[in-house]
Amino acid sequence: MPVTDAHIHVQPWWELKPDVLDVIRRGRADLDLIEKVNRSPAHLLRHLDAEGIERAVLVNYPSPDLMGFTARVNEYVAQYCAAAPDRLIAMGGVHPRFTEDAAAEVRRAADMGVRALKLHPPHMAVEPNAYLHGLDALRDLYAEAERLALPVMIHTGTSIFPGARSRTGEPMAVDDVAVDFPELTIILAHGGRPLWMEQAFFLVRRFPRVYMDVSSMPPRSIPRYFPRIAEIADKVLYGSDWPAPGVKSMADNLRAFRELGLPADVEVKILDGNARRLFPPRG
Numbered sequence: 001m002p003v004t005d006a007h008i009h010v011q012p013w014w015e016l017k018p019d020v021l022d023v024i025r026r027g028r029a030d031l032d033l034i035e036k037v038n039r040s041p042a043h044l045l046r047h048l049d050a051e052g053i054e055r056a057v058l059v060n061y062p063s064p065d066l067m068g069f070t071a072r073v074n075e076y077v078a079q080y081c082a083a084a085p086d087r088l089i090a091m092g093g094v095h096p097r098f099t100e101d102a103a104a105e106v107r108r109a110a111d112m113g114v115r116a117l118k119l120h121p122p123h124m125a126v127e128p129n130a131y132l133h134g135l136d137a138l139r140d141l142y143a144e145a146e147r148l149a150l151p152v153m154i155h156t157g158t159s160i161f162p163g164a165r166s167r168t169g170e171p172m173a174v175d176d177v178a179v180d181f182p183e184l185t186i187i188l189a190h191g192g193r194p195l196w197m198e199q200a201f202f203l204v205r206r207f208p209r210v211y212m213d214v215s216s217m218p219p220r221s222i223p224r225y226f227p228r229i230a231e232i233a234d235k236v237l238y239g240s241d242w243p244a245p246g247v248k249s250m251a252d253n254l255r256a257f258r259e260l261g262l263p264a265d266v267e268v269k270i271l272d273g274n275a276r277r278l279f280p281p282r283g
Contacts, residue, residue, distance in 0.1 A: 001268060004055040004275035005048075005250055007153075007189060007215035007239025011060055012076050013038055017068040019162045023245065034243050041083035051251040054087065054272070057239070057279065059153065059189075061093030061118040066125065066163045071095070071105070078112035085282040091116040091153065096126055096137035103144040115279060116151040117141070118189075121168035122159040128168075129176035142181045151185040151278055156192040156200055157216070160245065171199040178207040185278065187237065188212040197225045204232045211274070215239030216247070219256035233266040237275050 013021060013035070025031060036043040048056060058081060060073040074092035081088035092114040094105040106117065119141075121127055131139035145152050154174055158166040171192045178186060191212045192200035203210050214222055214236060222229065229236060240253040247253060258267070 002054040002272045003052060003238065003254060004057070004272045004279075005053045005240050005242070005254075006057045006187075006237040006275045006279075007059055007213050008056050008242045008250065009060075009244060010038055010044060010056075010058045010077075010080065011069065012073065015068045015070055015072070017066075017162075020067050023161055024243075026245065028243065030243065030249070041080055041088065045084055045087065048087070048250075051249065052254060053250055055089065055275070055279075055281075056087070057089040057091055057116070057275070059091045059118050061091075061120050061123070062095040062098065063120065063123040064095070064098060066123050067161065071098070074109040074112055074114055078109070078114050082113055085113075089116070089279045090114045091118050093118045093120075094141050095124055096130070096135055096141055097124065099137055102137040102140040106141055106144040106148065106150070110148050110150060114150075116153060116187075117145055118153045118155070120155040121173075122155060122164040122166055123161065125165065125168070128154050128173040131180075132176060142177060142184055146181045146184040149185070151187055151211075153187040153189050153213075155190065156188045156196065156212075157190040158193075158195065169196075171196050171203055174203055174210070175206075178203065178210050182207075182209070184209060186210045187278075189239075190214075190216045190241075191225065193217045193221075193225060201226060201228070201232065204235050211235045211237060211278070213237040213239040214257075214270070216241035216244055218246075219253060219260060222257070222260060230263060230266050233269045234274065236270045237278070238271045 077090040081090040156171040
C-alpha cells in the first residue's frame with residue numbers, strides 16, 4: 001500500500017535560534033542523517049525508500065522572532081521539492097506580522113512551487129482568527145490561498161518550544177476561518193492534541209473543507225484521542241511529524257499506526273488516499 005506522510009519537517013536548521021535547536025536536537029541519535037537530509041533531496045529520497053514512504057509533505061513556515069526561520073523558507077522548500085515533484089510536496093508559509101503584502105507573498109510562494117501554506121499560531125504569535133481583530137494581512141493570506149486553491153495547514157495543540165504560547169493552538173478559533181472562507185481547504189495539524197481533540201473532531205465533521213492530520217501523537221493514543229475516527233476517515237491525513245521531539249523515525253511511527261488494526265478501507269484513506277486527493281501527484 002502506498003503511503004503519504006503528510007507532515008514531516010525538512011527545514012533549514014541553520015536558521016534556527018540556538019535555544020530552539022537545542023530542543024530539537026536533544027536526545028536524538030540520528031542528527032547526522034537529519035543534517036544531510038536537510039541539505040539534500042537525494043538523501044531524503046533514499047531515507048523515504050528505507051522507511052517505506054512513497055510521498056511526503058515537507059512542512060515549513062517563517063517564524064523569525066520565535067524560531068528563527070525567515071521568509072526564505074519558501075524558496076528553500078520549493079527548490080528542494082523540485083528535485084522530485086512526484087514524491088515531495090512543498091509546504092511553505094507567509095507570516096502575517098512580517099509582511100507588507102500578504103496576498104503578493106502567497107502568490108510568490110505559489111509561483112515558486114509551494115503547494116500549501118502553514119500557519120503556526122504558537123510559533124507566529126498569531127491567533128487563527130486574528131483578522132477579526134485588526135490583522136488584515138491574515139485575512140489577505142486566507143483570501144488569496146482560497147482563490148489559488150492552496151490548502152492552509154493550521155497548527156492546533158500545544159508546543160514545547162521557547163516562547164511559544166500554547167493557548168493560541170486551541171482549534172475552535174478555526175471555526176471563524178471556516179465560516180468566513182468556505183472554499184478554503186484547512187488542515188488541522190495534530191488534531192488539537194493533547195488537550196483539544198474534541199474541538200478538532202467537531203470542526204472536521206462540521207465543515208466540508210476542514211481536514212486534520214494525526215501527526216505528533218503516538219499512534220497508540222489515536223484510538224483514545226479519536227475513538228470515532230472511522231466516521232471522519234475521508235478527512236484524516238496520516239503524518240509522523242518526523243523529526244520533531246518524540247518522533248524517532250517515520251518507519252516506527254508507520255508501523256505503530258498499522259498495528260492499530262483499523263478497518264482496511266479506513267487505513268487506505270488515511271495513509272494515502274486523502275492526501276493524494278488534496279495533493280495530486282505531479283511529475
